Amino acid sequence: MLILDALTRDYGHFRALDGLSLEIADGQLHGFVGPNGAGKTTTMRILATLLKPTSGHATIDGVDVVKSGFEARKLIGYMPDFFGVYDALKCWEYLDFYGRCYRLSARERRRMTEQLLDLVQLADKRDAYVDSLSRGMKQRLCLARSLIHDPKLLILDEPASGMDPRARSEMKGILRTLREIGKTVLISSHILPELSEMCDSLTILDHGHLVFSGSVEALAEKMNGNAPLEIRLQEGCGESAVESAVSCLKEIPFITEILQEAPCLLRARTEGGEEESAQALRELISRGIPVCDFHRSPMNLEKVFMEVTEDA
Amino acid sequence: MLNPILSFSVTRRMRSPKTILIVAAWLAVLLGISVLTMGSLFGRQANLYNLRSGLTCYAVLLLAQFFLLVLIAPAMTSGAIAGERERQTLELLLVTNTRPLRIVLGKAMESFAVLLLLIVCGLPVMCLPLTVGAVTLSQILAGELFLLAIAFGAVCVGILASSLSRSTVVSSVISYILLLLIGFVTALPLFAEPGEAVTNVVYDSAKLSALTPSRALSMIPPLLLVNPGYALAALLQGQLKIFSDVMQYHEMGRLLCEFRLMDRLGGQTAALISCGVITVMGAVMLLLAAAAVRGKSRAAR
Numbered sequence: 001m002l003i004l005d006a007l008t009r010d011y012g013h014f015r016a017l018d019g020l021s022l023e024i025a026d027g028q029l030h031g032f033v034g035p036n037g038a039g040k041t042t043t044m045r046i047l048a049t050l051l052k053p054t055s056g057h058a059t060i061d062g063v064d065v066v067k068s069g070f071e072a073r074k075l076i077g078y079m080p081d082f083f084g085v086y087d088a089l090k091c092w093e094y095l096d097f098y099g100r101c102y103r104l105s106a107r108e109r110r111r112m113t114e115q116l117l118d119l120v121q122l123a124d125k126r127d128a129y130v131d132s133l134s135r136g137m138k139q140r141l142c143l144a145r146s147l148i149h150d151p152k153l154l155i156l157d158e159p160a161s162g163m164d165p166r167a168r169s170e171m172k173g174i175l176r177t178l179r180e181i182g183k184t185v186l187i188s189s190h191i192l193p194e195l196s197e198m199c200d201s202l203t204i205l206d207h208g209h210l211v212f213s214g215s216v217e218a219l220a221e222k223m224n225g226n227a228p229l230e231i232r233l234q235e236g237c238g239e240s241a242v243e244s245a246v247s248c249l250k251e252i253p254f255i256t257e258i259l260q261e262a263p264c265l266l267r268a269r270t271e272g273g274e275e276e277s278a279q280a281l282r283e284l285i286s287r288g289i290p291v292c293d294f295h296r297s298p299m300n301l302e303k304v305f306m307e308v309t310e311d312a
Numbered sequence: 313m314l315n316p317i318l319s320f321s322v323t324r325r326m327r328s329p330k331t332i333l334i335v336a337a338w339l340a341v342l343l344g345i346s347v348l349t350m351g352s353l354f355g356r357q358a359n360l361y362n363l364r365s366g367l368t369c370y371a372v373l374l375l376a377q378f379f380l381l382v383l384i385a386p387a388m389t390s391g392a393i394a395g396e397r398e399r400q401t402l403e404l405l406l407v408t409n410t411r412p413l414r415i416v417l418g419k420a421m422e423s424f425a426v427l428l429l430l431i432v433c434g435l436p437v438m439c440l441p442l443t444v445g446a447v448t449l450s451q452i453l454a455g456e457l458f459l460l461a462i463a464f465g466a467v468c469v470g471i472l473a474s475s476l477s478r479s480t481v482v483s484s485v486i487s488y489i490l491l492l493l494i495g496f497v498t499a500l501p502l503f504a505e506p507g508e509a510v511t512n513v514v515y516d517s518a519k520l521s522a523l524t525p526s527r528a529l530s531m532i533p534p535l536l537l538v539n540p541g542y543a544l545a546a547l548l549q550g551q552l553k554i555f556s557d558v559m560q561y562h563e564m565g566r567l568l569c570e571f572r573l574m575d576r577l578g579g580q581t582a583a584l585i586s587c588g589v590i591t592v593m594g595a596v597m598l599l600l601a602a603a604a605v606r607g608k609s610r611a612a613r
Contacts, residue, residue, distance in 0.1 A: 100316030101408035
């Protein structure tokens with residue numbers, strides 16, 4: 001169990017993280033989403049014991065990352081948003097080196113190196129030099145490095161940045177495997193759809209504030225509830241029909257905002273559910289307005305993200 | 313377990329073609345020196361005159377290696393910590409619970425190992441003067457020991473500079489400046505007037521010959537013992553007595569005082585003490601470097 005309690009971090013006068021509180025259960029694949037400067041990296045660096053919070057606490061299985069950094073480091077695997085690879089070193093030597101730094105025995109190192117190279121699909125590159133690998137491969141090797149001491153919690157900062165779609169999907173596959181073997185994974189991205197596909201739960205941050213935290217389904221539900229209504233009138237229906245439609249909608253109390261997107265396309269923001277939309281449709285038709293399409297426009301996650309961070 | 317930083321740095325260093333080139337260049341310089349100084353007697357029978365050229369060869373080899381080591385060490389060490397910072401891998405190491413002192417020690421040992429390789433490679437060339445009987449094997453080994461101490465000291469300065477800087481280039485600049493400063497500051501006692509207690513003894517041949525080595529040591533300014541140049545001069549004087557001519561002149565002031573005291577102490581002993589002091593200072597610098605690694609990563613927090 002990972003618990004963040006009112007985590008705050010200031011850089012001079014700038015508050016990068018403002019009282020972030022969060023609980024993440026074991027075995028979750030948890031996504032951190034937010035635009036650049038939202039505080040994702042700051043949070044991850046605090047958890048990785050590389051940064052001290054100005055105030056607040058963070059504990060991993062009851063181990064405080066600030067007070068008992070030494071113990072906490074054994075529980076976490078950290079992969080930053082840069083590679084951090086050495087030249088003139090082979091893949092297995094690279095992993096072996098970090099294994100030695102963690103003081104693993106020769107046998108454990110050999111076992112973990114082979115296992116991890118398999119996991120990240122680099123077994124055939126075992127003896128290749130690290131600097132000869134492609135970006136995607138380096139990224140995967142770094143993932144293997146962060147797993148060498150078999151940590152409980154894996155912190156991945158923007159693991160998909162700069163990857164081509166194929167590399168991304170390979171990375172996703174590996175992360176799913178990790179979840180299956182029971183690791184808690186914390187992953188950040190500034191792209192929500194990328195994470196929503198594989199994460200169990202999400203935290204959306206903006207300007208150091210928590211905007212949303214919960215399961216992906218909860219997020220979708222929250223957003224779809226107030227997805228706008230899209231009303232398309234018959235082509236060439238004339239301005240008078242549009243005007244009467246607008247005035248009709250304005251009379252309906254649960255419609256908060258009406259936008260004319262195209263000559264014959266209206267978008268209405270609403271508060272309320274199915275019943276209210278049915279009522280609106282009835283009203284429009286009873287006034288003889290030529291409605292030919294009436295639906296809630298499905299929110300894609302990109303829109304959700306834009307909307308959520310806008311509100312904050 | 314062997315320090316992981318050491319073993320993996322050595323692997324990477326030995327894979328670099330640069331290392332082989334450095335060893336080759338090093339040997340070429342040493343061989344060049346021996347040919348220039350002793351070349352005239354290759355294939356001839358030795359006589360008293362030849363003996364002198366053997367002495368020159370030994371002295372110049374020692375001098376050349378001394379300067380080359382001090383010159384090469386910063387280049388070897390500049391990337392040690394600063395390079396990890398440039399590559400952003402220092403944090404990754406710290407996350408593995410590897411203590412800063414362990415990192416610093418591993419890096420220092422690795423750089424020292426390369427210099428050790430150069431010194432050992434140069435040993436056969438250093439033995440050339442043996443063929444004409446100019447020096448003894450034990451003298452050569454004492455010379456090698458001196459070079460090791462110098463290499464260690466220079467590496468420590470370089471590591472300290474590297475731990476203080478963000479980039480490899482800055483690190484090289486800082487370590488050359490530090491080395492120059494150390495050379496200059498520790499030579500400062502030579503510019504001061506010697507005290508009356510010293511002059512009374514040094515210029516009085518009866519008192520001078522009655523001076524015990526430990527008493528002589530107490531008269532040598534401690535700062536001077538840190539100076540690598542002093543160690544070199546003491547070694548050459550102790551082994552070859554090459555400064556004995558200088559000591560005939562009475563107008564040399566401070567320098568002469570120091571030479572006379574050094575002679576009373578015994579040149580090789582003075583060199584040994586000086587090397588010991590340099591080694592201890594080096595170790596202190598490594599501790600400072602570890603503190604700098606810890607401090608700098610904390611500053612980032």
